[in-house]
Structure formats: C-alpha cells, structure tokens
Amino acid sequence: VFSSVSTLPDDPILSLTGKFLADPRDCKVNLGVGMYLDENGVTPVLDVVREAEEAIALSHRPHTYIPQTGLPLYDRLVQELLFGKDSEVVTSKRACTVQSLGGTGALKLGCDLMYWACGLRVGAASVPTWGNHNDILERSGYTVAAYRYYDAGTHGLNFEAMCEDLKKLPAKTLVILHACCHNPTGYDLDANQWSEIIDICKHCQLVPFLDLAYQGFKAGLEEDSLAVRLFADSGLDFLVASSFSKSFNLYSERIGALTVVTHSENEALRVASHLKCCARANYSNPAAFGGRIVERVLSDPDKFAHWEKELAGMRNRILAMRQALADEMRAIGAKRDFSFVTEQAGMFSFTGLTPEQVDRLSSEFGIYAVRNGRICVCGLNRKNVAYVARSFAAVL
Numbered sequence: 001v002f003s004s005v006s007t008l009p010d011d012p013i014l015s016l017t018g019k020f021l022a023d024p025r026d027c028k029v030n031l032g033v034g035m036y037l038d039e040n041g042v043t044p045v046l047d048v049v050r051e052a053e054e055a056i057a058l059s060h061r062p063h064t065y066i067p068q069t070g071l072p073l074y075d076r077l078v079q080e081l082l083f084g085k086d087s088e089v090v091t092s093k094r095a096c097t098v099q100s101l102g103g104t105g106a107l108k109l110g111c112d113l114m115y116w117a118c119g120l121r122v123g124a125a126s127v128p129t130w131g132n133h134n135d136i137l138e139r140s141g142y143t144v145a146a147y148r149y150y151d152a153g154t155h156g157l158n159f160e161a162m163c164e165d166l167k168k169l170p171a172k173t174l175v176i177l178h179a180c181c182h183n184p185t186g187y188d189l190d191a192n193q194w195s196e197i198i199d200i201c202k203h204c205q206l207v208p209f210l211d212l213a214y215q216g217f218k219a220g221l222e223e224d225s226l227a228v229r230l231f232a233d234s235g236l237d238f239l240v241a242s243s244f245s246k247s248f249n250l251y252s253e254r255i256g257a258l259t260v261v262t263h264s265e266n267e268a269l270r271v272a273s274h275l276k277c278c279a280r281a282n283y284s285n286p287a288a289f290g291g292r293i294v295e296r297v298l299s300d301p302d303k304f305a306h307w308e309k310e311l312a313g314m315r316n317r318i319l320a321m322r323q324a325l326a327d328e329m330r331a332i333g334a335k336r337d338f339s340f341v342t343e344q345a346g347m348f349s350f351t352g353l354t355p356e357q358v359d360r361l362s363s364e365f366g367i368y369a370v371r372n373g374r375i376c377v378c379g380l381n382r383k384n385v386a387y388v389a390r391s392f393a394a395v396l
C-alpha cells in the first residue's frame with residue numbers, strides 16, 4: 001500500500017531548526033522559526049509560568065478529561081483578553097470560545113466549522129502569508145484563493161491591491177486576515193484601513209477569520225487587539241484564532257483558542273455544539289496543562305500585571321534588535337538601506353533577500369532564515385548582530 005507513496009518536502013520553517021542544530025559552526029545563528037529567544041539565545045521560562053507550573057504540580061490534581069471545549073474559565077478569560085472585560089461581546093455572550101491546540105489548532109477548528117456547519121468552500125489568505133494558512137485551508141477541503149498584500153518594490157503594504165482582490169472574492173469566502181504582526185512581512189493595517197476592510201467584508205459578504213498569534217508583540221495587549229475590537233463593533237460575524245505559544249513562551253504546550261463571534265447567545269450555543277463535534281472527531285478534548293497555566297495568570301490581577309511586564313520585556317528586546325540590525329547595516333555601508341526593519345512589527349522581518357541569498361547565508365555563514373527572505377528578529381542578540389549584518393551585506 002505504501003509503494004507508491006512519494007516523499008514530501010520538509011516544512012520550510014520547521015525544518016530549519018534541525019538544520020541549525022546539526023550545523024557544527026560556533027558562529028551559527030537561527031533566524032528561522034518564530035520563537036522568542038533572549039540575549040543568550042534561549043527561550044526563557046517566564047516567572048509567571050514558573051510559579052504556575054509549581055502551583056499546578058503541587059495541587060496533584062487528577063488527570064481527568066476536561067470538556068471538549070476546554071477549561072471554561074480559560075475560555076472566558078480568552079474572550080476578556082480579546083475584547084475587553086466589559087465589552088458587549090463578552091457580556092452579551094454572543095461569542096463562543098473553544099480551547100485549541102495552539103493557534104494552528106484554532107485555525108483548523110475554524111476551517112472545519114465553517115466548512116461543515118456553514119457550507120463555505122472557498123478560503124483566501126494574503127500573498128505572502130504564513131504557508132500553513134494555505135495548507136490548512138486546502139486540507140480542510142477549501143478551494144484556496146489569495147489576495148495581494150505586500151509590495152516588494154516599495155517594501156510595504158499594497159493596500160489598494162488588497163482591497164481590489166478582496167472585492168473580487170465570491171460571497172461566503174473565508175478570509176484569513178493577520179490581526180497584527182503580519183507573518184511574514186511585519187506590515188500591519190492601521191485603524192482606517194481596517195475600517196475599509198470591514199466595509200468590504202460587509203458589502204461582499206466575506207467571512208473574516210482573524211489570526212492573532214502575536215498579541216502583545218507589536219505595541220501591547222490592548223493595542224494589538226485593535227482589529228479584533230473593530231470587527232467586534234462592526235456587527236459582522238467573524239472568527240478569531242489566538243494563541244499563547246508566543247506571549248507565554250508556551251510553544252510545546254499547544255495552547256490557543258478559537259473564538260466565534262455571532263449575533264446572539266443562542267447562535268453562539270449552536271455554534272459551540274458544532275465545535276464540540278469538530279473537536280471530538282479530531283482529538284476529542286484538549287490537554288489541560290497549558291490552559292491551567294494561562295488561566296492562573298489571567299485570572300489574577302497581580303500575576304497578569306507581571307506577565308504584561310515580562311511580555312513588554314520581550315517586545316522591547318525585539319525592537320532594540322531591529323534598530324541594531326538597521327544601525328549595523330548602515331555602519332558597514334551595506335548596498336541596501338535596512339531602515340525598513342524598524343518599521344515592521346512583531347517577530348518577523350521580510351528582508352527582500354532572495355532564496356539564493358538565503359541559501360548562501362546558511363551554507364557560507366551558518367545563518368538560517370526562511371527562503372522567502374523572512375527572518376525571525378528574535379534570533380538576533382548583541383553578540384551576533386554585527387556578524388549577521390556583515391553576512392547580509394556579503395550576500396547582497
């Protein structure tokens with residue numbers, strides 16, 4: 001039965017970690033996967049996470065199943081974080097939230113829900129996008145469409161093209177939108193641009209699916225939920241995939257959430273019944289540990305404040321590294337002005353490096369980045385940024 005099975009290529013992002021680890025050179029730098037690293041090149045365990053881990057271990061709670069939709073308190077706290085504690089969406093109960101296996105799991109649940117419960121058949125993502133968006137859509141049965149987003153010539157957002165392409169999509173297209181810290185480009189929409197997108201979604205009857213994997217990495221928790229809150233005020237039905245992988249450094253715990261915003265509590269309850277079936281047929285019910293950690297922090301004002309501080313520390317280090325890279329490139333008189341790096345938000349920068357230049361970076365300099373030219377800025381630190389800048393200048 002397996003004789004005709006072909007070998008598929010490795011994932012272009014995840015496979016970089018293995019290549020980096022296998023590289024014996026001391027000078028090597030991992031600018032591949034979107035994972036926070038500190039000045040010493042390690043992913044720290046946040047103080048708030050360490051405290052929660054210890055408390056949870058000491059509680060010796062039995063490992064019983066948790067509900068298919070996840071820990072109820074966790075689900076409520078996710079909504080409060082997305083929309084604000086006193087927001088109408090939360091108090092009216094017209095949204096339902098399901099604990100998911102990371103942000104990826106939330107995207108998959110949302111795609112399955114809209115396919116099976118609402119009959120959607122076309123899904124669209126930006127060009128470029130996080131490659132898994134298109135794979136998840138395709139493997140969930142959708143015909144995959146695309147809308148332009150980035151202008152390589154100007155190193156920026158091509159908002160006009162984005163609007164033009166969205167308007168051409170058929171009604172009931174599931175449109176994946178990066179709510180902040182666009183992956184891979186790092187360019188986001190402003191409030192006015194989001195309002196225009198909301199109008200297009202209304203007018204063309206598109207179904208928005210906001211991917212919010214990096215809340216807190218642009219400007220702050222509230223600031224980064226701007227798009228989500230504008231959609232909440234718009235009266236549109238929409239979905240949000242959110243994640244604590246990045247904001248809590250809880251990558252391996254696979255802790256995220258799918259939130260579906262409907263018109264009424266009754267609708268939300270019906271949607272939740274479908275989500276339970278989607279979860280049941282895929283993995284039955286989620287794991288508890290990551291949810292308990294996040295729940296403990298979000299439900300306690302002091303722990304929450306401490307987390308916000310730790311998150312700000314990560315965000316500010318990334319901002320400093322953006323500036324350092326741009327400064328180093330300028331100082332060595334590189335052919336290309338890299339100041340655009342300081343205008344992008346989140347973990348990633350779209351450098352404009354070609355696949356061939358990226359290949360040279362890994363083979364000649366031990367620097368690993370995604371072949372589309374995306375670098376994860378978190379891999380930079382005070383010790384390696386000058387080396388990275390020199391290597392970039394060399395391949396340019």
Ligand code: LMR
Nearest residue numbers: 013032033034035130183
């Ligand atoms: C990334 O884009 O590097 C992260 O979201 C990790 C992943 O799963 O690709």
